[in-house]
Amino acid sequence: MHGIPSLIGDGGRVQDxxxxxxxxxxxxxAVALREAGAGLACRFLEKRETFVWHGNMLLDGSRMQISFLKDLVSLRDPTSRYSFLSYLHGQGRLQDFINLRTFYPSRREFNDYLAWVAADFDDLCDYGLEATAIEPARVGEAVPHVRVHARDRAGRERSWLARNVVIGAGATPRIPDAFDGLVRRGGGTGPLVVHSNDYLAVAEELARAGRVAVVGLGQSAAEIxxxxxxxxxxxxxIGRGPAMRPADSSPFANQVFDAGYTNYLYGLPPAERADLLRAFHNTNYAVVDPDLIDAVYGIFYQQKVEGTARHAMLTRHEVVAARSGSNGGDRGGPVLDLASLDGGGRHERRYGAVVLATGYRRRIHEELLQPMERWLAGGEVGRDYRLPTVPGCTVGLYLQGCCEATHGLSDTLLSILPIRAQEIAAALTADADRGRGQQIRKTTSAQ
Ligand SMILES: Cc1cc2nc3c(=O)[nH]c(=O)nc-3n(C[C@H](O)[C@H](O)[C@H](O)COP(=O)(O)OP(=O)(O)OC[C@H]3O[C@@H](n4cnc5c(N)ncnc54)[C@H](O)[C@@H]3O)c2cc1C
Ligand SMILES: NC(=O)c1ccc[n+]([C@@H]2O[C@H](COP(=O)([O-])OP(=O)(O)OC[C@H]3O[C@@H](n4cnc5c(N)ncnc54)[C@H](OP(=O)(O)O)[C@@H]3O)[C@@H](O)[C@H]2O)c1
Structure with missing residues (x-):
């Protein structure tokens, strides 16, 4: 697995x-740890070359789906210098922003805010390094540390020894089975079938491709x-659902994204949690901001006024198979075999390109943690986001963004970032204090 000899990332030092x-x-x-004065030795590994927040979806006019008050810090400490308001003030735009009279900045501006904060933590982050595995660093049968392996674009490997690991690696595109092996990733060639996650990287090519199929009826599909x-x-x-439907962001429903809701949901038995996640699915998944639905509907209405049929809305349709044609306009592009869910009628359509706005999966942690399987105790993740480990393995393995089933719908979003960060920071600090206590006891008893 690790063909090129591994270089120790930080001079062999064990990272907290x-x-x-x-x-x-x-x-x-990172912000919560710094503001708590935790004094832990930390490294963050980021596979991108620079900070960017879903860069290929920073579309013209795309807005935040959450209030700017749910920034990186405000719920924990509204006086933090890393708040969105502090960013606006620093950029000399606070008054101009107020005149916008909105809670929902553009995604580009929020990306700029996040990058502004990230720049202050450049010393802690190694960009251009993709973590590939977390392996036990054993001392006999005990596992006091793990070794985190990472690789840069040139294939060079580095590794770090750590007492704790926090996986906050986001998600990977969900690709429907029909498109297995067809999807073009990261600047590759081949038929123009891409996931929404890569949209802007190929948008100009898409514009020259001929008719485009957008699969999905969620926010990404509408924006694209x-x-x-x-x-x-x-x-x-093209979507399986009966219509493009609105996201429920009404105030009572929105309470599922409150920090306190995490405690409530975590305290329920698994089946009840699952019921509630289903009940509130339409606050986040396969739904679209109502203003955007109006905009999409307006375009379809206008083409009726004009008597044209430029765009089509194929709801209640499933793509049962897809095959590539050579590129070069929709005469040679991908062919979709479509089944109507009203009666099962089938027909084929050839497109210039396909964009899969089919959402995401959150499994990166499972792959990274495979070498740790023997030391994971199974059972659900703790309220403090720590995975249970077997006796002898004292490493803290924490998850951010992949605990929706236990911690609720806010887990994949920005909703409670400051609070979750505070909770994990507290667990890490308590652990470090325990470690220091043991060290002092060992030193004292050796004297
Ligand atoms: C287009 C889009 C718009 C969104 N808008 C909103 C919104 O308005 N409001 C909201 O609340 N939520 C929104 N979301 C949900 C989104 O999940 C959160 O906003 C947020 O990005 C979650 O942060 P994260 O750090 O957990 O994950 P991410 O932002 O996905 O960050 C994970 C990082 O880990 C890196 N990474 C992955 N694997 C590795 C590895 N092996 N080694 C090293 N680095 C790795 C990735 O490059 C990435 O930078 C949106 C999602 C999408 C796709
Ligand atoms: N401006 C913004 O802030 C912004 C922009 C984009 C996205 N987002 C966020 O990003 C997250 C993901 O949104 P998203 O729109 O990318 O994904 P999503 O909400 O998960 O929607 C995915 C869509 O793809 C469909 N789909 C999934 N698998 C399919 C398959 N095999 N065949 C056919 N259709 C399939 C789903 O339909 P089914 O219901 O039939 O499964 C659904 O319509 C959400 O939190 C969203 O709010 C935010």
Missing amino acids: LVGIGFGPSNLAL FLDLHGRGVAVDI
């Missing part, structure tokens, strides 16, 4: 914490439809 991923979750943790429309592209929106 290695964070995997430096998106908003681990960035919020509007962007393609603006580029003059003809689009078929």
Whole structure:
């Protein structure tokens, strides 16, 4: 697995914490640790070359789906210098922002805010390094540390010894089975079938490709439809659902994203948690901001007024198979075999390109933790986001963003970042204090 000899990342020193991923979750943790004066030795590993927040979806006009008050710090400490308001003030835009009269800045501005905070933590983060595995560093049968392996783009490997690891690595694209092996990733070639996660990287190519199929009826699908429309592209929106439906962001429903709700949900038996997650699914998944639905509907209405049929909305349709054609306009592009869910009728359509706005999976932690399998006790993640380990393994393995089933719908979002960061920071600090206590006791008894 690790063909090139591994270089120790930091002179063989044991880190109190290695964070995997430096998106908003681990960035919020870095801020919380600094503001708590935790004094832990930390490294964060980020596979991107620089900080960016879902860069290929920073579309013109795309807005935040959460109040700017749910920034990296304010719920924990509204006086923090890392708040969104502090950023605005620092940029000389506070008054101008107030005049916008909105809680929902553009995603580009929020990305700029996050990058502004991240810049202050450059000394803690190694960019351009992808963590590949977390392995036990055994001392006999005990596992006091893990070794975190990472690789840069040139294939060079580095590793770090750590007492604790916090995985905040986000998600990977969910690719429907029909598209297995067809999807173009990270600047590759082949048929123009991409996930929404790569959208902007190929948007210009898409605009020249001919008719584009956008699969999915969620927020990404709606935003990409509007962007393609603006580029003059003809689009078929294809979805299994009966309609593009609104996200429920009404105030009582929105309380599921309150920090206190995590305690409530975590305290319930698994089956009841699952019921509640289902009940509130439409606050986040396969739903679209109502203003955006109006915009999409307006475009479809206008084409009726004009008597044109540029775009099509194929709801209640499933893509049962897909095959590639050679590229070069929709005559040679991917072919989709579509089944109507009303009666099962099938027909094939050839497109210039396909965008899969089919959402995400959160499994990166499972792959990274495979070498630790023997030391994981099983059972659910703790309220403090720590995975249970077997006796003898004292390493703290924490998860951010992949605990929706136990901690609720806010877990994959920005909603409670400052509070979760504070909770994990407290657990890490308590652990470090216990470790220092043991060290002092050992030293004293040796005297
Ligand atoms: C287009 C889009 C818009 C969104 N808008 C909102 C919104 O408005 N409000 C909201 O609350 N939520 C939104 N979300 C949800 C989103 O999950 C959160 O906003 C946020 O990004 C979660 O932060 P994170 O750090 O957990 O994950 P991410 O932001 O995904 O960050 C994870 C980081 O880990 C890195 N990484 C992954 N694997 C490795 C590895 N092996 N080694 C090293 N680094 C690795 C990635 O490069 C990435 O930088 C949006 C999601 C998408 C896709
Ligand atoms: N501006 C913003 O802030 C912004 C922009 C984009 C995204 N986001 C956020 O990012 C997250 C993900 O949103 P998303 O729109 O990317 O994903 P999503 O909400 O998970 O929606 C995925 C869509 O793809 C469909 N789908 C999934 N698997 C499919 C399959 N095999 N075949 C056909 N259709 C399939 C789903 O339909 P089914 O219901 O039939 O499964 C659904 O319509 C959300 O939290 C969202 O709020 C935010």
